[in-house]
Amino acid sequence: MNPPLLSVRDLRRTYRSRAGLFGSGLVTRAVDGVSFEMTAGETLGLVGESGSGKSTTGRLVMGLEEPDGGNVVFAGTDLTAMTPAQRKPFRRRMQIVFQDPYAALNPRMRVGDFVAEPLLVHDVGGGAAERRDRVAELFRTVGLDPAFMQRFPHEFSGGQRQRVGIARAIALQPEFLVADEPITALDVSIQAQIVNLFQDLQERLGLALLFIAHDLSMVRYLCTRVAVMLRGRIVEAGPVEAVFADARHPYTRALLSAVPIPDPVRERGRKRLPFDAGGYTFPPGAALRDLGSGHLVLDGA
Amino acid sequence: MRDFWRALTRGSGWLGLAGLLLIVVLVLLAAFGPLLDLPDPTRTNLRARMVAPTLSWAGLGAHPLGTDQLGRDILSRIVAGSRVTLMVAGAAVVLGGILGTLLGLASGYFGGLLDRLLMRLVDIQLAIPLMLLALMVVAALGPSLHNLIGVLALVSWVRYARIVRGQVLAVREREFVQSARAIGASAPRILLVHILPNVLTPAVVVATLELARVIVLEAGLSFLGLGVQPPAPSWGRMLAEGRTYISSAWWIITFPGLALMLTVLSVNLLGDWLRDYLDPRLKVR
Amino acid sequence: MLEISDLSVGFSREGRFARVIPGLSYSLRRGETLGIVGESGSGKSVHALALLGLLPQPPGKVLGGQAIFRGEDLLTVPEARLRELRGGQIGVVFQDPMTALNPVLTVGRQIAEPLMRHKGMTRRQALDRATDLLALVGIRDAARRLSQFPHEFSGGMRQRVMIAIAISCEPALLIADEPTTALDVTVQGQILDLMAELRERLGMTMIWITHDMGVVAGIADTIQVMYAGRTMERGPVEAVFASPRSAYTWGLLQSLPHGARPPGGRLHQIPGQPPDMFNLPPGDPFAPRNPFATERCHVEAPPLRQVEGSVPGHLAAAWYDLPALLERAR
Numbered sequence: 001m002n003p004p005l006l007s008v009r010d011l012r013r014t015y016r017s018r019a020g021l022f023g024s025g026l027v028t029r030a031v032d033g034v035s036f037e038m039t040a041g042e043t044l045g046l047v048g049e050s051g052s053g054k055s056t057t058g059r060l061v062m063g064l065e066e067p068d069g070g071n072v073v074f075a076g077t078d079l080t081a082m083t084p085a086q087r088k089p090f091r092r093r094m095q096i097v098f099q100d101p102y103a104a105l106n107p108r109m110r111v112g113d114f115v116a117e118p119l120l121v122h123d124v125g126g127g128a129a130e131r132r133d134r135v136a137e138l139f140r141t142v143g144l145d146p147a148f149m150q151r152f153p154h155e156f157s158g159g160q161r162q163r164v165g166i167a168r169a170i171a172l173q174p175e176f177l178v179a180d181e182p183i184t185a186l187d188v189s190i191q192a193q194i195v196n197l198f199q200d201l202q203e204r205l206g207l208a209l210l211f212i213a214h215d216l217s218m219v220r221y222l223c224t225r226v227a228v229m230l231r232g233r234i235v236e237a238g239p240v241e242a243v244f245a246d247a248r249h250p251y252t253r254a255l256l257s258a259v260p261i262p263d264p265v266r267e268r269g270r271k272r273l274p275f276d277a278g279g280y281t282f283p284p285g286a287a288l289r290d291l292g293s294g295h296l297v298l299d300g301a
Numbered sequence: 302m303r304d305f306w307r308a309l310t311r312g313s314g315w316l317g318l319a320g321l322l323l324i325v326v327l328v329l330l331a332a333f334g335p336l337l338d339l340p341d342p343t344r345t346n347l348r349a350r351m352v353a354p355t356l357s358w359a360g361l362g363a364h365p366l367g368t369d370q371l372g373r374d375i376l377s378r379i380v381a382g383s384r385v386t387l388m389v390a391g392a393a394v395v396l397g398g399i400l401g402t403l404l405g406l407a408s409g410y411f412g413g414l415l416d417r418l419l420m421r422l423v424d425i426q427l428a429i430p431l432m433l434l435a436l437m438v439v440a441a442l443g444p445s446l447h448n449l450i451g452v453l454a455l456v457s458w459v460r461y462a463r464i465v466r467g468q469v470l471a472v473r474e475r476e477f478v479q480s481a482r483a484i485g486a487s488a489p490r491i492l493l494v495h496i497l498p499n500v501l502t503p504a505v506v507v508a509t510l511e512l513a514r515v516i517v518l519e520a521g522l523s524f525l526g527l528g529v530q531p532p533a534p535s536w537g538r539m540l541a542e543g544r545t546y547i548s549s550a551w552w553i554i555t556f557p558g559l560a561l562m563l564t565v566l567s568v569n570l571l572g573d574w575l576r577d578y579l580d581p582r583l584k585v586r
Numbered sequence: 587m588l589e590i591s592d593l594s595v596g597f598s599r600e601g602r603f604a605r606v607i608p609g610l611s612y613s614l615r616r617g618e619t620l621g622i623v624g625e626s627g628s629g630k631s632v633h634a635l636a637l638l639g640l641l642p643q644p645p646g647k648v649l650g651g652q653a654i655f656r657g658e659d660l661l662t663v664p665e666a667r668l669r670e671l672r673g674g675q676i677g678v679v680f681q682d683p684m685t686a687l688n689p690v691l692t693v694g695r696q697i698a699e700p701l702m703r704h705k706g707m708t709r710r711q712a713l714d715r716a717t718d719l720l721a722l723v724g725i726r727d728a729a730r731r732l733s734q735f736p737h738e739f740s741g742g743m744r745q746r747v748m749i750a751i752a753i754s755c756e757p758a759l760l761i762a763d764e765p766t767t768a769l770d771v772t773v774q775g776q777i778l779d780l781m782a783e784l785r786e787r788l789g790m791t792m793i794w795i796t797h798d799m800g801v802v803a804g805i806a807d808t809i810q811v812m813y814a815g816r817t818m819e820r821g822p823v824e825a826v827f828a829s830p831r832s833a834y835t836w837g838l839l840q841s842l843p844h845g846a847r848p849p850g851g852r853l854h855q856i857p858g859q860p861p862d863m864f865n866l867p868p869g870d871p872f873a874p875r876n877p878f879a880t881e882r883c884h885v886e887a888p889p890l891r892q893v894e895g896s897v898p899g900h901l902a903a904a905w906y907d908l909p910a911l912l913e914r915a916r
Contacts, residue, residue: 049770050741062483084485091485098476106477108498114477117494118484157859158626168480187625187860188797189875192841192853199852214771221843221853241846258775260800262842264823267804272775278740 003076004037005208006176011035011060011070013053030056032232033070035288040175043202043209045219045240047255048229049277054212057229058178061210062096063087074176092122095169099181101161105153111164112149115139118171138167141204142197159190163197170201176208177201183218195222216259220244225294228252230277234288238295248297251275317574323567331383339377340364343532346372351550367552369543375552378534379560385535386564389446389528390515393453397515398508400454401461406492406500408462409469420466423459431456432521439527449528453518457511464507468500475499502579509572513565520561536561587791588614588759593651593661595629595636595815597863598644604863607633607815609651614759619785619792621806621823623799623838627861629815630795631763636661638678638761639668655759674704677752677790681764683744687736693720694732697751704755719750724780742773749780756788763795778805799838803827808899811835814861814871817890821900829909831893831902833876836912870905878911 013031031053038044048054059065061072063079072079074090082090095118098104106114116135119125125134136146142163153161162182169177179198183191195218201207213219219226220240227237228251236249247253254275261267288296346368354367354375366375408419426434438452472478473496481491522528523537531538536557543553595607607629614620624630635641636648637660653660655676660668672678680686688696697719698712707715713732720728723746736744745765752760762781766774782805785792794805802809803823810820811834819832830836840854858875867874873883882888882905890903 049772059479064479064482088485091483094483096480096483098480100476104476104480106495106499109494117481117486121484121486121490159859165480168484172484188799188838189625189841189856189860192855193857195843196852196855216771217843220845221847244846254772258771260774260778260798260804262799262803262827262839264803264827267800270804272772272779274776275772277770277772 003039004073005040005042005075006038006061006210007071007073008037008057008061009035009071009073011057011072012068013056013060013065014068029232031060031067034229034232034234035070036227036234036237038176038208038210040208041202041206042225043211043223045223045226046210046212046229047214047216047219047226049214049255051231052229053232054229055180058096058180058210058212062094062178063091064096088122092118092172093174094176094178095172095174096178096180097162097165097169097182100185101158101165102153102185104165105161107153110150110152111156112139114153115149115164115167115171118168122172124172134171135167138171141170141201142167143193157190158186159193162186162190162194166194166197166201170205170207173205174207176210178210178212180212181214182211184214191218198222216244216255228255230280233282233298234296235298236296237288238291239293242293242295246295248291248295251277251280314574314578316570317578320567320570320572320574323563324571327383327564327567328387330380331387334377334380334384337380339380340374342373342377342381342534344373348372351546351553353550354552354556366556367550369539369553370546370550373534375539375556378539379536379557382534382536382539382557383560383564385529385533386516386519389450389453389519390512392450393457393515393519394508394512396450396454397457397511398461398504401458402465402497402500402504404458405462405465406469406497409466410473410488410492410496416466419462423462426456426459431518435518435522436525436527439522444527444530446529446533449519449522452522453515456518457515460507460511461504464503465500468503469496472496472499506572506576506579509568509575513568513572516561516565516568587616587618587656589652589654590637591652591654593633593636593653594649595632595641596647596649597632598647599864602864604866605649605815606646606863607636610815610817611651612810612817612820614791614793616758616791617789618808619794619806620808620810621802622793622795622810622812623797623802624795624812625797625860627814627863628812630812632815634761634763634793634795638672638676639665670704673700673751673757674755675758677755677757677760679745679748679752679760679762679765681767683741683748684736686748687744689736692733692735693739693747697732697747697754700751700754715754716750719754720747722784723747723750723753724776725750742769742776745769745773745777746780749777749784753784753788753790757790759791759793761793761795764797765794766801767796767798774801781805799842811838814863814866816871816887816903817901818872818904819902820890821893821902822897825897825900829896831896831900831908832872832904833878833906833908834872836908837876870903878906878908880906 011031011034015028015030034057046054046057056065060067067080074094079087079090105111112135115138116131119131119134125131135149139146139149144160144163183194186194198209199222202209211219211223223240225238226240226243227234230251236243236247236252243252244256247256254273257273286298289299290296349368349372350370352364352368355365364374368374404419408416434456435452438455439448442448478491478495481495519528520537523535524541528537529535539557540554546553591611593607593610594605597604597606610633622630632641632646637653641648648661651661694713694716697716698709701707701712701715702709716732717728720731725731725743725746739747766777769777778801784790796802806823808821809823809826811818811832813834819826819830819835826835830839837856841856843853856875861871869885869887870883873879876883888903888905890901893900893902
């Protein structure tokens, strides 16, 4: 097997809510010992429900937040505890696409300038004219008319904005991309367009993609491996088909049983499995156990 | 720009429009006052002391708004005073605005100790009555036009700092700012390119409202003899000098007072309207 | 139960005006669950707000039409009567329970209030009933939770509270606008099961507005697919899912992933962007995004009519014969 491009080890992040007028502050373990590896060009789906810590994991990997513990190792280099200056060369190689296409673009900036900014910051792409050509090329790559470069974000639909965000993210030709719920806020007819775009980009650029989502059918379709998170921990992980066909953790099973199927006959004959995510307690000493062929499940010791 | 005019000329926009028109008239008056062939505002004429206003539909007399206790023409003093007032207040608002915006940006973006120190300073300054603070500074440094501008800037930066800081806290979490961090943009770049343009709107609104406040404050300081120094005319000093004669020559104090009131009113009208136009959410504050 | 004819709604923005719903007609049988599917700009939510008299006017405006609910026209009854109907005979559940609930009133009070107003119950009776309702929607320890405030509930629990309020007066009609969109999948599943059960128990008629084909497949008897304020297709869910006749319905279903990706496979994608209601093309509004569009689609809007060779009540607005075109394409 190839050496991992990204290796995340025992990542931890705790939030302390400020103490209120009465009582002490609450401690939330948003990410509680998450470990996984990704090889170059691979697609890993990170799924879970709100509060599972999947987005925080993505932000920790990108260095947008500092972990309380654990390491993020990218291409053999430990990124944790780096100064911003030391980290900057790695920023070229890892990028992120956000969920909300309305908040992801600077409303006061022309979209062309917004896409060109990474080139400017890393001083690549030569002079202004060359840079403009590269931005035009990026626009074509993501399926936007380069004539739109002079426009402002409010003139675009949600799907078009998401394309602008993707163009910016791939401007530096990264090897690794975090996509944090990139299709959740889009119209159904636009979601397939964006998923296809990700697939094209992966094939053309050899991107490794960390696809954070709650849409399990889309993860099954797009990803090669999947990791299921519950309250800051990975409870099950493995090759997509192994996990979907033979889910072992009760939470994964409940999740899979709850996805609505767009087929009235099958959808009606189905039973949803109950699972109380809030009330669930992890068995003491629980650890990920390998069931073979990389299918891991969280088990009591 | 077309939207701007549409908004100004519809609904309750006429109040803003009225404010804007008054301000334009005032600025034109201040700018081109010297070309109006008015009497020298500082020339005394003891033979024409306290001449009553001659303003009437029939036409203008030699002193349409009368003369003061030293025989100086009140109209030309008001016009000359408007120059001083607008220049001092304008400069103070711009200076205070730049200072407050920069500190608010830094405070909101970097947080931590800097933020806590700055915000406590703001709290302390807001707790001291403005007039008292201005008095102390002018008393310490001595009255001069520059000191006056400095003092007024000093008392007005806090509002910008507060508003801007609050906006920064909100904008900072927006995804395009996160995205700028993810590409490795430097802090100054993030602040100037991504955050500043998105917090400028409320700062501009504060600036308009602040302008009115600073004008009143300047008049107050000049009234107390700590602002604009003689012989330069100022509305505040005209009020101070005229108050002794209020029963015998009402016009000496009335016209500068009216000028001050109209100016502040029009600036406030424009400011209120601008606030509602630019950002309806700021209404409840 | 509900008969809507030629409902037409306009919207103005920055001095421009658009007919966001040019003339919508449909009827609802007693006990039927209608699933309305659409994307942004489809008019699915706007039409519900118009029915309920909750459309913000301006910028919106009801331009005409009728909506006869049990002999009364919802579009013309006085505001006071409409308020009486809402929360009484017509229950409403919205997407975001946090903005629909009043944060400073206890949950118990918010459930009890419509009971006191519409059913003339005393405070005591209403609170007892509220306890039963909370238990009915699956909230444990109901009596204690009555005295809590909305922020003390999780998102799913809040939506249950909203449902409890909506069904408190045993409405004949329940209108739910994207009630599970903001919820997690497992919670959505629980709410869907709960609604199906309540519908049986109370014999409710429902309008369920969503963008999720899977949700409609599970809960609705009839599906109505909307695009640019028009009904593109409508019919019994089994018939529509088995053989869609509008290229839009077909495209939506095709664009959903089914299982794992075959090597080299791509999702079917509907090209283009959602419609700009202020700048609609002539003819069939979906035509510019429709690979099957004929000449006629671009100039003349097709009427909604019975599909030949399908079950009665399967209606589609299309000039083309989709199954034949698909057959030929294969």
